[in-house]
Amino acid sequence: MAKKKIPWEEYLEKISEMLSTLSPEQHDILLQHVSAVKFKKNDIIYKEGDLPTYLFCLISGKVKIYKEGVGGRSQIVRVLGETEYFGYRAYMANEPFVTGASAFEPCIVLKVPMGIIIKFIQENPQLGWFFIQKLARDLGQSDERTVSLTQKHIRGRLAESLLFLKESYGLEEDESTLSIYLSREDLANLSNMTTANAIRTLSAFAAEKLVAIDGRKIKFINIAGLENISRIG
């Protein structure tokens, strides 16, 4: 895990949306149990099969949620950015983790024991509603993803992944460069293809002037074109 405890006070504003649903007493209890942890690039936050114990909120950095499939092939099922919560689903389903979480880049994470969160939910419909909405949105996305990954062809899947990363992490100040720098392998694991095919297909997109590549930097040139490739599959 290679984690390191750090002070948490300055990060509370990032979870203000959730805090606002809590009663004053709950708020106090939460402050007594919250902690902050730092993860380095590629650190594992939790592993498939582990028992869930904490609610995490990503304060800064980027995280991938992934699953190991047949023959050690890894599939990234979700990516998380600032202020996103994770790690709670398995606890709520009363299951071990079916996915793992690791840091794309250096991260700061707030964590709260799940037992406390569950108690709050039992007392507080507002907080329950907060998680219901998150779970409902994630489930819709997961179902969409199932069909995209199984039915679209390689080009469609890669185009979709690039657009998905753009939605998740946004662009840099130039309004066209993707603000996450992924390895070709991660791009492949996100798009359900081999690394070699991710490289090949990304090169093809560059040759077709859909994107420009500079190492791991990806710049969008023709977004409408990518959207079209993603749509037709």
Next chain:
Amino acid sequence: MAKKKIPWEEYLEKISEMLSTLSPEQHDILLQHVSAVKFKKNDIIYKEGDLPTYLFCLISGKVKIYKEGVGGRSQIVRVLGETEYFGYRAYMANEPFVTGASAFEPCIVLKVPMGIIIKFIQENPQLGWFFIQKLARDLGQSDERTVSLTQKHIRGRLAESLLFLKESYGLEEDESTLSIYLSREDLANLSNMTTANAIRTLSAFAAEKLVAIDGRKIKFINIAGLENISRIG
């Protein structure tokens, strides 16, 4: 939709788990707004893109939740049996349906306007917790399914589907015949393959004495063998 309203009183016991979370006042309100509907085989209950308005509970019959992908190819993402709730996710996520629902066989469905359910959830943490657990379990399954459908080979996917149907719908009195009779096309749509390949692969399983086929009746002969095929992919 081809639906037909019918009396609902006798079906209340099927939703007793949910009813038990309600206050007496909520219970009364629910009874004023619940209704029951009958669907014939292959009737559509709701379509992808429709706006969600009701919480459904399947009283009898079997339902598929599916999504149309590229080139009209349909993917079954979930199957539902007696006492399962559906139709609520999209409303909770504040989205149109991303999947459709239709009847595998004649069905009776209880329905309650979602507006009422949401109001109850706001007042009642118990009911919120009920839906949180359902959503959390479904999301885990959906993530598992994403990886299975993308990474396993045809034989692994079909074996998994057969075992999945066994879990969902159980066996007949002989303790070995699957108690749902699906068309080869539905079996294909469940397993992410073409109809021709579902037919071929099922025949292969029969030739290998893993199952016995009699029309749409599927009898398990070597469950351990199927589990092995599903596991190795």
Next chain:
DNA sequence: TGAAATATATGTTGTATGGCACAAAAATAC
């Protein structure tokens, strides 16, 4: 009951994509 539509079955062919090999480039370690 017979005709039409639909579902099942099987063979043939084409192709998208995985697997492997190897080189070049880049990052990391020593």
Next chain:
DNA sequence: GTATTTTTGTGCCATACAACATATATTTCA
């Protein structure tokens, strides 16, 4: 600053699976 490891880039081959074609069986319905 050189050596080692990791990542990126390409080519070639093998193959799993879709697409298509056609035949037979089964169901539907007039």
